[in-house]
Amino acid sequence: MHRTKVRIVEDALDANNTIARANRDDFDHHDVTVLNLMSAPGAGKTTLLERALGEPLEGVRVGVLEGDVQGSYDADRLAALHLPVTQLNTDPGFGGECHLDANMVRSALPSLPLGEIDLLVIENVGNLVCPAEFRLGEDARAMVCSVTEGEDKPLKYPLMFRSCELVLINKLDLLPHLQVDLDRLLYNLDAVNPGVRRLLVSALTGDGIDELRQWLHELATGRARAGV
Secondary structure, X not given: OHHHHHHHHHHHHHHHHHHHHHHHHHHHHOOOEEEEEEEOOXXXXXXXXHHHXXXXXXXXXXXXXXXXXXXXXXXXXXXXXXXXXXXXXXXXXXXXXXXXXXXXXHHXXXXXXXXXXXXXXXXXXXXXXXXXXOOOOOOEEXXXXXXXXXXXXXXXXXXXXXXXXXXXXXXXXXXXXXXXXXXXXXHHHHHHOOOOEEEEOOOOOOOOHHXXXXXXXXXXXXXXXXXX
């Protein structure tokens, strides 16, 4: 019985990867770079995007695919920046899943203005487990880890931290009010993903936002593309 369960999981991931490659072919055909942005709920993905994309990236047209279980609150916030934003809800059409998978993204492709953008940011559903397991056809992955989550998250959820090319340590402005050791958090990050690029940021104060904008620009123009 245990082997059967493992086989089912492997089959599901194999099927997902096949669709992810088809997505990637479509993105490449339109010369669109795709970033899969992940985090736990409340880590600050949307607010960071508001700060980073509030002003246009030089020479880069940005669109967003917003993943949530229900509602369009985050998509509405980003649409206010006059960006093309497409909402993708996992409930009820996909059973209320706690992550996006390649098939969900494929279902949204007809709604994405791929011919009018250079960089597509997919803001995944907030979760530190499942999103890391499912490729979407992206060029690169980044995640947001808030200092309010504590120092142990890289050790408890290593796949999420290990699967990313960039880790954003967010909410630095709250450090004086927390019993959190930033050096220990960074040490734990290096333990699971040695040498991974990290940016220390605050969506509230703007610390690190210029560096994030530069990384996004380099990604979109090919200088930071990691490939999958």
